[in-house]
Each structure stands twice: as C-alpha cells, then as structure tokens.
Amino acid sequence: MVNCGGCCLGHCWFRFIMVVAMKLICLLVTALFLSSCYSTKLPDAGSSSQARQKATSHSKSKASRKPAKRAVYTVRPNDTLYSIGKRFGIDYHTIAWRNRLRSPYRIYVGQHIYITRVAPRSQALPIARSMYKAPVKTAKKKQGIKSAKPSHKTKARGYAKGRLLWPVKGKVTSLFGRRGSRMHDGVDISAKQGTPIHAADAGTVVYADQRLSGYGKLVIVRHARNLFTAYAHNQRNLVKRGARVRKGDVIARVGRTGRASTAHLHFEVRHGSTAVDPLAYLPRR
Ligand SMILES: [Zn+2]
Numbered sequence: 001m002v003n004c005g006g007c008c009l010g011h012c013w014f015r016f017i018m019v020v021a022m023k024l025i026c027l028l029v030t031a032l033f034l035s036s037c038y039s040t041k042l043p044d045a046g047s048s049s050q051a052r053q054k055a056t057s058h059s060k061s062k063a064s065r066k067p068a069k070r071a072v073y074t075v076r077p078n079d080t081l082y083s084i085g086k087r088f089g090i091d092y093h094t095i096a097w098r099n100r101l102r103s104p105y106r107i108y109v110g111q112h113i114y115i116t117r118v119a120p121r122s123q124a125l126p127i128a129r130s131m132y133k134a135p136v137k138t139a140k141k142k143q144g145i146k147s148a149k150p151s152h153k154t155k156a157r158g159y160a161k162g163r164l165l166w167p168v169k170g171k172v173t174s175l176f177g178r179r180g181s182r183m184h185d186g187v188d189i190s191a192k193q194g195t196p197i198h199a200a201d202a203g204t205v206v207y208a209d210q211r212l213s214g215y216g217k218l219v220i221v222r223h224a225r226n227l228f229t230a231y232a233h234n235q236r237n238l239v240k241r242g243a244r245v246r247k248g249d250v251i252a253r254v255g256r257t258g259r260a261s262t263a264h265l266h267f268e269v270r271h272g273s274t275a276v277d278p279l280a281y282l283p284r285r
Pocket residue numbers: 174184186187188265266267
C-alpha cells in the first residue's frame with residue numbers, strides 16, 4: 001500500500017512538474033514571439049501598414065509629432081496613391097509629383113515610393129541675391145536712349161508656355177524633378193561634343209565661368225520678368241559676363257565638364273532663384 005501509495009504520489013508529482021514545465025516553455029515561446037513582433041523596425045524603409053499601425057499605437061506621440069523627413073514606402077497589394085497619401089497625411093498629388101508619376105498614377109506592388117514632407121532643395125546658382133529683381137524697370141531706362149526693341153514689350157507680358165527656344169537639338173535624357181534624394185533642377189539634353197548651344201531667349205549674360213562645383217563651364221542668362229536660364233557642362237563658353245544676347249545666339253558649345261559622364265547640356269530655367277520645369281517654357285516637339 002505504502003509502496004503503491006508512494007508510487008502513485010511519485011507519479012502525480014512527476015506529472016505536475018511536467019505540466020508546469022510545459023506551461024513555462026509555452027509562456028517563454030509566446031513571449032519570444034511577441035517580442036520579435038514588436039521589435040519590427042520603424043518604417044524608414046519599406047514599411048508595411050501593419051508595422052506602421054503597431055508603431056504608431058506604441059509610440060503614437062513620437063510618430064505623429066516627428067514624421068520621417070525622408071522615407072521610402074514599398075507598395076503593397078490593393079494600395080493606391082490616394083490610400084498611401086491618406087495614410088501618411090500627404091496629398092497624393094504631392095507624392096505623384098515627387099515620384100514623377102503621371103495620371104492615372106499607376107503603381108505596382110513592390111514599387112518604392114518616396115514619402116517625404118520635405119522636398120529636396122535646389123542648388124543655388126552663383127548669382128547675387130540683388131540680381132533676382134525684375135529687371136524690367138532698369139531695362140526700360142537703359143533702353144530709352146537706345147532703340148527700344150519691340151520684342152522686349154512682348155517679354156514683359158510674361159513667359160507663356162512654349163515661349164523659350166530649345167537651346168540644343170537633342171533627346172531629353174533626364175527630366176526636371178526629384179532624382180533619388182536630390183533635386184534635378186533642369187533637363188538634360190543629349191548632344192555631341194561641340195554642338196552649338198543657343199540662348200533660349202534674349203537677355204544679359206550674368207555668369208560665364210566654371211566656379212560652381214558640378215556644373216562645369218556654365219553660362220547664366222537673365223531675361224525679362226526675373227527669368228533666368230542656365231546652360232551647364234559646356235565644352236566652351238562663347239560669351240562673357242555682361243554681354244547682351246539675342247534669342248538663338250550661340251553662347252556656348254556642348255561638353256561634359258563638371259559632373260557629367262556623357263556630353264550633354266544641363267538646361268535650367270529659374271524664376272528668380274526658384275528652379276522651374278524647363279519643359280513648361282519650351283515648345284513641344
Ligand atoms: Zn542635369
């Protein structure tokens with residue numbers, strides 16, 4: 001009896017220990033699993049909506065107060081540009097613009113979409129701030145004595161679409177807008193070394209040098225209405241600062257000076273210091 005009782009007791013005791021041990025193991029495994037779930041990194045790259053929701057629910061104040069300045073979102077099934085915009089609190093037009101997406105804004109699963117609230121900055125051109133004033137008045141005064149060209153009056157009305165001249169004949173190889181994390185302030189037009197570069201409109205050369213890093217030999221022309229055009233990576237600059245140029249005048253030759261791997265013209269249009277899309281000012285071709 002005793003033996004039997006002892007045996008029974010020992011058996012029960014062993015079962016009890018086993019059950020407790022199993023429970024402990026289960027708890028440990030669950031804890032490990034949960035901790036691995038919640039250690040999902042914050043979506044600096046390739047965030048999923050679920051990960052984001054968890055992140056926001058745990059550190060709501062941090063995430064909502066300090067949005068990532070630069071983030072890449074990986075498109076998931078059933079995402080639309082609108083739904084992504086809504087999720088991140090950014091107008092989907094802005095996302096479209098920053099990712100160079102055009103209507104109907106098609107996106108595909110796995111595509112990387114830049115989600116950022118801060119647009120990349122344009123590089124400043126080597127022009128004194130004082131130059132960014134509309135030169136209309138001074139131009140009129142100076143021209144009063146000399147022959148007042150009728151073309152100047154038309155310019156004073158503003159720059160409509162297609163107002164400028166294509167500076168070089170060639171294929172556009174890179175558009176204006178975001179290029180990765182940087183801003184591409186102009187368009188690149190492919191052309192052979194030595195191809196003539198024409199002034200996009202009449203104006204005054206305000207810069208002809210190669211001091212600006214990356215641009216190589218650069219010419220900047222100031223036009224009416226506070227509009228500037230810039231021609232970079234030139235093989236040779238054929239004008240000097242202060243020279244007045246007419247629309248179509250050859251002002252430089254295509255090259256690959258500065259940060260350029262192939263011969264092309266980097267062409268910029270600026271309203272004051274703000275870079276604008278040159279294609280909005282060039283005629284369709
Ligand atoms: Zn360029």
